[in-house]
Amino acid sequence: MSAIKSLEAVARDRVGKGAARAVRRQGQIPAVVYGAGQPPVSIAIDLIRARTLIYAGGFKTTVFEIAVGGRKLRAIPRDFQLDPVTGVPLHVDFLRVVSGQTVTVAVPVHFINEDEAPGIKQGGGTLNITSHTLELDVAPDRIPEAIEVDLTGRQIGDVIHVSDVKIPAGTYTGEPTDPVANIVPPTVLGAEVEAEEAAIAEAQSAEAAEEKAEAEAAAEEENKGEDEKSED
Structure with missing residues (x-):
C-alpha cells in the first residue's frame, strides 16, 4: 500500500489571480483542501517539493498529511495544473479524507x-x-x-x-x-508499422514533388523576366 507522506504548507488568507501570482513569485504554488463536508482551506506549498512529487509518479494515489497552521490535514490530490509551456506546477486540488470513506x-x-x-x-x-x-x-x-x-x-x-x-x-x-x-502475433503490429512508414514516405515524396514544382515554376518565372529585360 502507498505510504502516507508528509507535506508542509502555509495558510493563504487571500485568494484570486493576483494573490496566486504573488504566491508563485515567492517560490510556492497555491493549493486548496476541500471535501468531507468542511470548509475549504486555501494553502501554499513549496514549488520544488510539489514538482518533485508530481513528476515522481503516483501523485494522485498518495495520501498526504499536510501540516498547516499548527494542525494536520489528511488529503489526496484530486487534480493539478501545469504550465502548458514549461510544465511547472501552477495549482493543486486536494480532497480531504476521513475515516470510513473511500x-x-x-x-x-x-x-x-x-x-x-x-x-x-x-x-x-x-x-x-x-x-x-x-x-x-x-x-x-x-x-x-x-x-x-x-x-x-x-x-x-x-x-x-x-x-x-x-x-x-x-x-x-x-x-x-x-x-x-x-x-x-508479431505480424500484426509489424504490418501497422509498415503501413505507417509507407504513408509517411508517400507524404514526404508528395511534399518533395510539390517543392520541386514550386522551385521550377519560380525559376521559369525568373528566366521569363530576364528574357523580357533582354528584349527591352
Whole structure:
C-alpha cells in the first residue's frame, strides 16, 4: 500500500489571480483542501517539493498529511495544473479524507513475468496494453501502489480481462469483462508499422514533388523576366 507522506504548507488568507501570482513569485504554488463536508482551506506549498512529487509518479494515489497552521490535514490530490509551456506546477486540488470513506483513484498496472509468457518468449508475440491504469474505489489507507498482472503461461491470442487480475484492495469501478491487455502475433503490429512508414514516405515524396514544382515554376518565372529585360 502507498505510504502516507508528509507535506508542509502555509495558510493563504487571500485568494484570486493576483494573490496566486504573488504566491508563485515567492517560490510556492497555491493549493486548496476541500471535501468531507468542511470548509475549504486555501494553502501554499513549496514549488520544488510539489514538482518533485508530481513528476515522481503516483501523485494522485498518495495520501498526504499536510501540516498547516499548527494542525494536520489528511488529503489526496484530486487534480493539478501545469504550465502548458514549461510544465511547472501552477495549482493543486486536494480532497480531504476521513475515516470510513473511500476515494476513487486510477492505480497504475504493472505487467510481470513477461519472460514466462510462451506467446512472447517463444512465439515472438507483442504485449498490447489497453489499460495502463485501473480505477478503484478504495479506502485512502489501502490504496495500492500498483496492480500486478502476471503474464506467466500467456499465449498469442490471449486476452487479459479485469476478472483475470487480482485487485489488492478496493473495488474496480468498471466491468469485469473490461480488457487490460492482449498478446498479438508479431505480424500484426509489424504490418501497422509498415503501413505507417509507407504513408509517411508517400507524404514526404508528395511534399518533395510539390517543392520541386514550386522551385521550377519560380525559376521559369525568373528566366521569363530576364528574357523580357533582354528584349527591352
